[in-house]
Amino acid sequence: MTDPVAYKYRKEMFAVCFVHLVLWAVTWMHAWHYRTRKTGVATHESLPTNNGVDNSANGLKHPNNRAAGAENAEQVARLTFILAIASTFAVSDLPFSNSRATAALLFVFMAVTVFHVITAIIFPRHRFFPLGFGIITFGIPIVLFGLAFRSTNEPYLGTQY
Numbered sequence: 001m002t003d004p005v006a007y008k009y010r011k012e013m014f015a016v017c018f019v020h021l022v023l024w025a026v027t028w029m030h031a032w033h034y035r036t037r038k039t040g041v042a043t044h045e046s047l048p049t050n051n052g053v054d055n056s057a058n059g060l061k062h063p064n065n066r067a068a069g070a071e072n073a074e075q076v077a078r079l080t081f082i083l084a085i086a087s088t089f090a091v092s093d094l095p096f097s098n099s100r101a102t103a104a105l106l107f108v109f110m111a112v113t114v115f116h117v118i119t120a121i122i123f124p125r126h127r128f129f130p131l132g133f134g135i136i137t138f139g140i141p142i143v144l145f146g147l148a149f150r151s152t153n154e155p156y157l158g159t160q161y
Contacts, residue, residue, distance in 0.1 A: 009098035013088045016106045020084045020113065024077040027117060031074035034067035069124035073117045080113040080137060087144040094148050102147050109140040 084106065091102045116133040123129055 006098045009100060009103040010088075010092045012103045013092060013098060013106050016110045017081070017085050017088050019110055020077070020081040023114065023117060024074070024081045027070070027074040027077040030121075031067075031070040034070045037067075065124050069121040072120040072124050076113070076116050076120050076133075076137075080109070080116070083137065083141045084109060084113075087141045087148075090145050090148040099147070102144060105140055105144055105147075109137075109144075112136050112140070 087106060087109075092098050112133070116129075116137065119126075119129050119133070
């Protein structure tokens with residue numbers, strides 16, 4: 001029989017994954033709205049020049065800031081959902097089980113993700129937000145994967161590492 005405390009933390013971790021899935025669905029619908037909108041969407045070739053600088057040379061994907069924010073938010077939500085579900089399965093399905101620390105780290109990851117999605121919508125072309133959030137976004141799952149392979153004193157595991 002499984003440990004009821006570890007089962008509680010496992011349920012909490014899967015609840016965080018569910019929140020990530022809902023966040024991805026909402027941001028996907030938001031991005032879909034801008035993808036299918038026909039009016040007001042320009043292409044790279046039709047962008048006007050700005051102070052003698054051609055905007056198409058800047059590599060801008062979307063001339064519309066709202067569309068760019070929606071696309072960025074959808075990509076962030078998708079990536080963080082994949083990282084959350086991978087972290088949850090790595091921690092909960094290996095024999096070392098869950099702990100309060102792994103559940104708490106995944107909740108912190110969820111809070112960072114929500115804040116990252118909001119800033120991706122508000123500041124779609126910011127230079128340093130993606131870098132700062134990327135360090136956190138990849139750092140927390142790396143720590144979670146490290147906790148998945150921690151040593152333990154459980155007698156049913158056999159040899160100790």
